[in-house]
Amino acid sequence: MKYDVDERGYYGEFGGAYIPEMMYPNVKQLEDNYLKILTDQKFIDEFNSLLKNYVGRPSPLYFASRLSLFYKTKILLKREDLNHTGAHKINNTVGQILIAKRLGKSRIIAETGAGQHGVATATVCALMGMKCVVYMGQTDIERQSPNVLRMKMLGAEVIPVISGNKTLKDATNEAIRDWISNPADTHYIIGSVVGPHPYPDLVARLQSVISEEMLYQVKEVSDKINPDYIVACVGGGSNAIGSFYHYLNNEQVKLIAVEAAGKGTESGETAATLVKGRPGVIHGSMTMLMQTEDGQIIEPYSISAGLDYPGIGPIHSYLHKIKRVIFDNVTDDEALEAALRLTRLEGIVPALESAHALAWLGKHKFNNDDVVVVTISGRGDKDMDTYIKYMESPPNPLKGAKWTTHM
Amino acid sequence: MNRIDKLFKEKKTNILSVYFTAGYPNLDSTTVIIKALENAGADMIEIGMPFSDPMADGPVIQHSNEQALKNGMSLKLLFSQLSGIRKEVKIPLLLMGYLNPVIQFGIANFCAECSSVGIDGVILPDLPPQNFVEEYFSIFDKYDLYNILLISPQSSAERIYTIDKISRGFIYMVSSSSVTGTKNDFSEEQVAYFKRVQNMNLDNPCLIGFGISNRETYNKAGKYARGAIIGSAFVKSLGKDDKVIENIGRFIRNIKS
Numbered sequence A: 001m002k003y004d005v006d007e008r009g010y011y012g013e014f015g016g017a018y019i020p021e022m023m024y025p026n027v028k029q030l031e032d033n034y035l036k037i038l039t040d041q042k043f044i045d046e047f048n049s050l051l052k053n054y055v056g057r058p059s060p061l062y063f064a065s066r067l068s069l070f071y072k073t074k075i076l077l078k079r080e081d082l083n084h085t086g087a088h089k090i091n092n093t094v095g096q097i098l099i100a101k102r103l104g105k106s107r108i109i110a111e112t113g114a115g116q117h118g119v120a121t122a123t124v125c126a127l128m129g130m131k132c133v134v135y136m137g138q139t140d141i142e143r144q145s146p147n148v149l150r151m152k153m154l155g156a157e158v159i160p161v162i163s164g165n166k167t168l169k170d171a172t173n174e175a176i177r178d179w180i181s182n183p184a185d186t187h188y189i190i191g192s193v194v195g196p197h198p199y200p201d202l203v204a205r206l207q208s209v210i211s212e213e214m215l216y217q218v219k220e221v222s223d224k225i226n227p228d229y230i231v232a233c234v235g236g237g238s239n240a241i242g243s244f245y246h247y248l249n250n251e252q253v254k255l256i257a258v259e260a261a262g263k264g265t266e267s268g269e270t271a272a273t274l275v276k277g278r279p280g281v282i283h284g285s286m287t288m289l290m291q292t293e294d295g296q297i298i299e300p301y302s303i304s305a306g307l308d309y310p311g312i313g314p315i316h317s318y319l320h321k322i323k324r325v326i327f328d329n330v331t332d333d334e335a336l337e338a339a340l341r342l343t344r345l346e347g348i349v350p351a352l353e354s355a356h357a358l359a360w361l362g363k364h365k366f367n368n369d370d371v372v373v374v375t376i377s378g379r380g381d382k383d384m385d386t387y388i389k390y391m392e393s394p395p396n397p398l399k400g401a402k403w404t405t406h407m
Numbered sequence B: 001m002n003r004i005d006k007l008f009k010e011k012k013t014n015i016l017s018v019y020f021t022a023g024y025p026n027l028d029s030t031t032v033i034i035k036a037l038e039n040a041g042a043d044m045i046e047i048g049m050p051f052s053d054p055m056a057d058g059p060v061i062q063h064s065n066e067q068a069l070k071n072g073m074s075l076k077l078l079f080s081q082l083s084g085i086r087k088e089v090k091i092p093l094l095l096m097g098y099l100n101p102v103i104q105f106g107i108a109n110f111c112a113e114c115s116s117v118g119i120d121g122v123i124l125p126d127l128p129p130q131n132f133v134e135e136y137f138s139i140f141d142k143y144d145l146y147n148i149l150l151i152s153p154q155s156s157a158e159r160i161y162t163i164d165k166i167s168r169g170f171i172y173m174v175s176s177s178s179v180t181g182t183k184n185d186f187s188e189e190q191v192a193y194f195k196r197v198q199n200m201n202l203d204n205p206c207l208i209g210f211g212i213s214n215r216e217t218y219n220k221a222g223k224y225a226r227g228a229i230i231g232s233a234f235v236k237s238l239g240k241d242d243k244v245i246e247n248i249g250r251f252i253r254n255i256k257s
């Protein structure tokens, strides 16, 4: 595929493996083995069987008729929220735990922002009987508390991270430090298409099941073979690349990635990396990065813990640069409004992250017969505190509509 | 001749290299600490360039990085603080830190500045040897600036030989699988790794770093390598009170006596 990583681990100028020597043996072992494992028939069978019987795949592609009426186009929702544990993150952790087993590892570490990746990791560790340690920023522990409790119930040790902004970036630093200190028995399950090569490629391949299913689902639920648009939110970019993967070479399909603008891209409180960033190195990867003139990493901000990251997967930096994917962003308020709208019109409470993809629908003019796939990367259970606070002073999420929710 | 080569030629054993973070505890501590370290008997100094996300560092150096940035330290300021340092300081000086600030400063610019203030070597743990050779070697070479590479207990023999071939000056031998920090003693496993590397007859001398905290670990490191690097223990000893110069003298005497 023309968007594949090259043999040096780069997507154009982005990617690579900027890691200290202490991490090199583990990263090299993964690099030397991941493609062999991913193409091994026994692995494929085991992975597919778990996706089907444990995760509950394929996830439905649902024609959202009332949302379609509202936006005057045809909207199909890719329901990753219906996966076991409530988000797309489990596709990656199921794959990586099988790889960890094959590499002879017995202890798993992970970072988490929203807690979805942490829960998905703790879940597969329980399933496989592996020790699990999850690093989570103190700020995120406070705003995603249900997921913290779930991880603990699943037997994971959740270690609060108090450095920096106490969010996803800092949790990732701490997970890397753990891996440096425990190289022999530990595998690091990174939660997105970030980190040193081969992680971005590995995670993209494991998440590519999302678009693989769309290849046959779109024609089942619409009158088109290909969608006109695929829209997904981007933190690191794993649900987005999973949603785009099998359509990258199909230039007819417009691919839209939505970043978190936070309080606005010029407010100083934002996570819109592709607006505010320039190339730099974060967590072992050369990629677009929010940083000061001196190259210090800037603390990002988003209401959504899963999008609150100052970098972005290197493949997205590349797809942005070559303009294969259109990147846009929406604010906290736009996302909240879109979340409430989906809830009232379709009876689906989306994760705050996914609400960013939904909010983009309001920023674009569609044709009536356009087929627009929106990936609902996760469900909103973890965000209830935020939603409840928001509803205490609701704007009207249905403003502009000529009909009511009781139509 | 690069001052690092000169040091290793003249001093055969127990070389003491000391790391501190520029701009910590105070913004203008940098040159005060360098001079005090040389006077107290340090053989070489690694000047830390603070970074917001020091992923190979433990809590002590994380804290000094954070504080130095809060104090307003930057590469630009560091180079201006170091201009003129060679009028007084003779021992090798290295800059140590993470790749991103250096890239943003511009590699060519950075090397030129290093050369003009009299820096002898650079340690950038997250710059992989292969990237260094392919992208940066020629510019470093132009300024006779050494890029010091790391090995760790997990490094294979083959990898160590590869690193030895492209190293200049010395090899930074990370003592254990860990981030920076202090330990009181070496385990049998660590000693076995020291011996393994000692018997490899590398072209470059080795200094042992990470976890060296006191006289015992310094002396023990001296048995298996040409000397040792002290970081966290020294940084921790700074900033206790404002008698910086006396404290540094005492710290170094304690290690070397």
Ligand SMILES: Cc1ncc(COP(=O)(O)O)c(C=O)c1O
Pocket: A087, A088, A089, A113, A114, A115, A116, A117, A191, A192, A193, A233, A234, A235, A236, A237, A238, A239, A240, A305, A306, A307, A351, A353, A354, A377, A378, A379
């Ligand atoms: C539901 C959900 N969607 C999206 C994301 C963002 O991650 P990515 O961009 O890798 O899909 C997260 C991350 O925590 C998440 O929990």
